[in-house]
Amino acid sequence: MNKEKHDLIIIGGGPAGIAAAISANKAGIKDILIIERDNILGGILNQCIHNGFGLHRFKEELTGPEYAGRYVELLKETKVKVLSNTMVTSLNAKKEITAINSKGVNHLLGKAIILAMGCRERSRGAISIPGDRVAGVITAGAAQRYCNIDGYLVGKKVVILGSGDIGLITARRLTLEGAKVLAVVEICPYSNGLNRNIVQCLNDFDIPLYLSHTVSNIKANKNHTRVEEVIISKVDENKNIIPNTEISFKCDTLLLSVGLIPENELSIKAGIILDPRTKGALVSNNLETSVEGIFACGNVLQVHDLVDNVSLEGERAGISAANYIKEGNKKSKGIKLEVGENLLYLCPQIIKPSSVVDSTPIFFRVKKPLDNCKINIIINNEIVSSINKIKLIPSEMQSVNIRKDMLKGAKNIKIEVIKK
Amino acid sequence: MTKNLICINCPRGCNLEVDTETLTVKGNSCIKGKDYGISEVTHPKRMVTSTMPVLNSKKILVSVKTSSPINKEDIFNVIKEINKKKVSAPIKIGDILISNVCNSGINIVATSNAEEK
Numbered sequence: 001m002n003k004e005k006h007d008l009i010i011i012g013g014g015p016a017g018i019a020a021a022i023s024a025n026k027a028g029i030k031d032i033l034i035i036e037r038d039n040i041l042g043g044i045l046n047q048c049i050h051n052g053f054g055l056h057r058f059k060e061e062l063t064g065p066e067y068a069g070r071y072v073e074l075l076k077e078t079k080v081k082v083l084s085n086t087m088v089t090s091l092n093a094k095k096e097i098t099a100i101n102s103k104g105v106n107h108l109l110g111k112a113i114i115l116a117m118g119c120r121e122r123s124r125g126a127i128s129i130p131g132d133r134v135a136g137v138i139t140a141g142a143a144q145r146y147c148n149i150d151g152y153l154v155g156k157k158v159v160i161l162g163s164g165d166i167g168l169i170t171a172r173r174l175t176l177e178g179a180k181v182l183a184v185v186e187i188c189p190y191s192n193g194l195n196r197n198i199v200q201c202l203n204d205f206d207i208p209l210y211l212s213h214t215v216s217n218i219k220a221n222k223n224h225t226r227v228e229e230v231i232i233s234k235v236d237e238n239k240n241i242i243p244n245t246e247i248s249f250k251c252d253t254l255l256l257s258v259g260l261i262p263e264n265e266l267s268i269k270a271g272i273i274l275d276p277r278t279k280g281a282l283v284s285n286n287l288e289t290s291v292e293g294i295f296a297c298g299n300v301l302q303v304h305d306l307v308d309n310v311s312l313e314g315e316r317a318g319i320s321a322a323n324y325i326k327e328g329n330k331k332s333k334g335i336k337l338e339v340g341e342n343l344l345y346l347c348p349q350i351i352k353p354s355s356v357v358d359s360t361p362i363f364f365r366v367k368k369p370l371d372n373c374k375i376n377i378i379i380n381n382e383i384v385s386s387i388n389k390i391k392l393i394p395s396e397m398q399s400v401n402i403r404k405d406m407l408k409g410a411k412n413i414k415i416e417v418i419k420k
Numbered sequence: 421m422t423k424n425l426i427c428i429n430c431p432r433g434c435n436l437e438v439d440t441e442t443l444t445v446k447g448n449s450c451i452k453g454k455d456y457g458i459s460e461v462t463h464p465k466r467m468v469t470s471t472m473p474v475l476n477s478k479k480i481l482v483s484v485k486t487s488s489p490i491n492k493e494d495i496f497n498v499i500k501e502i503n504k505k506k507v508s509a510p511i512k513i514g515d516i517l518i519s520n521v522c523n524s525g526i527n528i529v530a531t532s533n534a535e536e537k
């Protein structure tokens with residue numbers, strides 16, 4: 001079979017993929033191809049028309065499309081090729097890719113590959129809400145896309161389950177377009193969104209937030225064509241529904257904003273080992289997966305909350321892929337990181353000390369909100385660094401830097417967060 | 421009157437109590453909270469982002485924003501003005517689509533590109 005060959009193939013043209021392409025190009029790789037299934041680059045940013053992007057990267061607050069636009073301009077200055085309207089349908093460990101577009105099936109081969117496919121939203125099936133299966137139950141991100149790209153409103157009276165930033169932003173957006181958002185319902189005793197979004201998306205429009213509540217029933221209309229009523233109930237500390245606490249809302253739409261999952265069907269096909277904690281690939285500090293020459297960055301690796309971090313991770317993946325293409329694989333020993341107390345995950349999961357130049361960042365999230373705590377880096381059972389924090393919350397990704405000098409003679413590495 | 425607010429300037433999210441007459445702030449842990457509390461009760465401002473239909477393009481909508489924050493009470497008036505307007509491709513990021521919206525001295529500018537069909 002005839003295969004189109006490239007030095008580097010990047011799957012996905014969102015902020016992660018674009019940043020990876022630009023940095024690999026800077027590092028001297030000339031033959032780079034980005035494959036994107038949409039008709040434009042920018043990924044999910046194109047539908048995120050609100051502002052608040054790029055404060056770290058560009059020192060100003062941009063909207064999603066503006067942030068994407070800046071990177072697309074930078075990409076235009078390079079000779080990176082883009083194959084849009086093309087969906088990658090399979091990938092294997094030999095780095096062979098099958099991609100489909102209107103011209104037919106394409107077979108490609110990369111010396112190195114970067115996975116940058118982003119994430120998708122958890123749907124009703126993933127969280128099993130009781131009640132009728134009818135139209136009018138969709139994810140908040142889909143509603144955002146319909147509203148901001150396709151130009152129509154998904155409903156007039158809306159209940160939103162989940163108080164993460166996507167749910168909050170969508171609540172405001174639908175309100176501005178004339179819908180009535182009756183309630184935002186959150187199963188945790190705290191919101192998972194930024195305070196700024198609680199204030200500017202809910203409080204500004206008097207949208208009530210029900211903490212420690214969840215949807216306990218969905219009722220259809222007479223013809224069984226659409227949602228007519230959503231019933232919510234209070235939950236106890238173990239998230240079990242408390243009887244006789246029902247509140248009913250007459251509405252035509254229930255939006256779900258109940259979490260994001262990295263889009264890893266292709267990675268699984270390629271035999272890449274996933275981390276059950278992040279649901280993304282298991283990677284070492286140079287962002288290489290368990291398959292040599294395949295790297296991962298952005299939301300396909302770990303769900304990010306700041307696009308600035310996505311771009312930085314993309315850049316790191318681009319540099320690592322460039323090194324691999326130029327120098328081949330330098331086999332070296334890795335140390336698996338131990339996920340300590342109060343942590344949901346660590347990413348990367350493996351450190352290869354010989355590949356650390358000055359230091360390497362490790363990202364993590366805490367399991368629950370914690371006041372007055374400290375982040376400890378423990379190497380060979382000794383605390384080598386301890387950072388005080390006034391407050392850590394699950395919705396804000398954190399990071400620590402492990403310096404090369406800390407890694408001398410390291411046999412085991414653990415990161416934990418403990419109360420002071 | 422006292423107003424209860426959450427400070428939005430850092431993850432601590434201090435609960436502020438602002439006296440709207442004397443403009444004194446309680447509950448803040450740093451100066452940012454005081455400044456925020458006072459500005460929220462005296463002249464709260466917000467960025468508004470939305471979309472506008474675009475003709476003569478493959479795209480249906482072009483995204484837009486206020487060029488700087490507008491008075492909070494004007495949010496819905498600004499949205500009304502945006503919703504009255506249709507634009508025609510080509511549109512480039514930064515193009516002024518409505519100038520001096522609602523006499524605020526602030527413009528509505530494009531935040532995405534729309535190429536001609």
Ligand SMILES: Cc1cc2nc3c(=O)[nH]c(=O)nc-3n(C[C@H](O)[C@H](O)[C@H](O)COP(=O)(O)OP(=O)(O)OC[C@H]3O[C@@H](n4cnc5c(N)ncnc54)[C@H](O)[C@@H]3O)c2cc1C
Pocket residue numbers: 011012013014015016017035036037038041042043044045048053086087088089116117118119120121140141142144165166169260263266297298299300304305306307308310
């Ligand atoms: C609904 C939603 C709203 C969000 N809102 C915000 C926000 O307000 N602020 C914020 O900072 N972050 C937000 N995020 C997080 C946001 O996803 C990240 O900041 C960032 O966009 C992730 O970049 P990425 O490149 O990893 O993924 P994406 O932006 O998702 O890009 C992935 C790209 O890969 C393409 N792709 C996937 N699979 C294939 C395939 N098989 N073949 C070809 N192409 C493929 C997709 O079409 C897409 O263009 C949001 C995420 C979602 C899902």
Ligand code: SF4
Pocket residue numbers: 427428429430431432433434447448449450451452453454
């Ligand atoms: S008052 Fe200071 S410490 Fe408290 S939330 Fe505001 S910025 Fe943070």
